Amino acid sequence: MPEPLRSVHTSNIPDILHQLGISILVTTYQAGRLVMLRAQDTALNTHFRSFDKPMGLAIDGNRLAVGTANQIWEFHNLPAVCEKVDAKIRASDPASPVHHDACLLPRTTHWTGDIQIHEMDWVNGAAGTELWAVNTRFSCLCRRSDVHSFEPVWRPSFIPHFVPGDCCHLNGLATRDGQARYVTALGETHEVEGWRKNKRNGGILIDIESDQVMAHGLSMPHSPRWHQGHLWVLQSGIGELGIIDPANGSYQSVAKLPGFTRGLSFVGPLALIGLSQVRESAIFGGVPIAEAKLDQRVCGVWVVNIETGETVGFVRFEDAVHEIFAVEIWPTRYPELINDDQDLLAGSFELADEALADVPTEMRRQ
Template sequence: MAAVTDIPPNSIDKHDAGLRSVHTSNLPDLLDQLGITLLVTTYQAGKLVMLRSEAGVLNTHFRSFDQPMGLAVDADRIAIGTAMQVHEFRNIPAACDRVQSSHRHDACFLPRVTHQTGDIDVHEMAWVQNELVFVNTRFSCLAKRSGTYNFVPVWRPSFITQNVPDDCCHLNGMAVRDGNVRYVTALGDSNEPSGWRANKKDGGVLIDVQSNEIAARGLSMPHSPRWHDGKLWLLNSGSGSFGTIDLASGRYEPLLTLPGFTRGLSFYGPLAFIGLSQVRETAVFAGIPIAELPMEQRCCGVWVVNLQTANVIAFVKFEDTVQEIFAVEVLPGSRYPELVNEDRELIAGTYELPDTTLPCNS
């Protein structure tokens, strides 16, 4: 990867005015050098955004979903949690030639499974030992899909006494370590309905799933815990900061503060891709430090941070319609993918079968 040290002047994406964005001119080349695409969900605007490099320009490609939030991503599959469903897509490379586009696609994700969860406020998701695990925020638990039930609870914090849809602690993020979910974040440790709201400014906690003990307290609306390069990172969203947790002491150590409500985090080598939201003027966000900034100073987009220098090296900033980000995930090994969720003709006429069932030439 070529070293990038300075932020060049912004360039403007030519999209519908309501979905307009500006970005540093080095971002498309950075994505191209890394061979990746960034996937971003915004439940507020009802979109999955695919940030792709196209001939030196950032291509912001939008797909519509009903309040998309959590994402689980690897090279061959994508899962998206929405208002009442979890959708799973698979990469079908042979379908790339059937997509009408001025640019050659190197991956094409088609729908495979839609699971009905009900209104459980799905937050972060991940494949764990080939099963999709998701944060069920309304029921304050981690859960899995089921062929019989809306979901099957697999873990809940020790202070939550029963499986009821009361959003007691606003469980929201999870970190996978050594192949298992190891840490989760919550906005409080309450067992009362919506009890987390009473002390959202600094009542946030990090919980060790293995021991079911609170590993860190005093956080401001924490989100997106991640185990990366031997450290536990998270976003202290209420303060707009990004940093690590010293697991021995439970102390949060900020690396830098960004101009927005930090939520959505993914890594690629020494780079962190961090989502920022403007946050609305509502009771949910009232009283937290980032909400004290004037609205015009709060940004919505994805910021790229070099972990080795603690510097912002690139960003894309959304304007107008898109004001809040939930998830940011790196899609590795694909510079220009497509995800198809509304092209009925393409979905109806594309088939994937086991190799053993296909005719062979003799």
């Protein structure tokens, strides 16, 4: 029997989600789940979908990309399918108050092979937005290709070749003005798995535009983000959220948190931060946060006011979920994602507007 997937949360979390009109998507590669945190009246609904080691998430309009062990899945939101989903629920529970406002259905799957995919984002390109990913195994950034496993687009200046050896453990990607701009790595080395020699404070942040390391001495940095005119980063090894000064690379701590910080999204003055309990010792041994007692390290999503550094609320996972990778905001309150309902997938179609115009009106929402 698999372990149960349970969570507890502060009483204000459903109201925060409801007031902002959002839900939260979380990946846990350790438990093999994409978690959807949704407000349902005054309660929090925690919804799970299974994937093979889900990692990075990228949202662009009605599109969601999910990076997994060997593939990138792309889902599209088809709101009309919500009626079918709600009808199936009410067929077994006529009193159900559930009303979905988004339904994500798979549109493409791209086989990358085991590139140890980490963060992803949509980047403006000559022909429209392109899906870029951190290819950790080959120590580079790559974009999705229609022909190849991946298309390399950038690598750090200290990486001389495309070698499948996870040399620097490139992991985080931040976009700025629609362009890939900053990345985090756990070491400045071209040796195979060389980053492991100084996990404690060998982390770096690189400016892609100048191809220069702009910050050294970070403790397992992850999730760089550009928000409200500041460059944010998680110092995962010490459990912190902070700001990097682009002018001199100095670091300023904003909030200290009770776990390995990884996964970061913003909505106004609020930061949504993933925390991991980091039980596995081979990777995390020797890192400051792993030296705290196990019961002092938690797994979940913390909501922090970035103006004060104070924790506003949290969702804490228990039992089966110990590690989180990505935390992203989906812009509706109660989405659904379908990846295993064959009947629903077989009978739902996405067409171009000009083709849809030739479908009889009475059939368009059936």
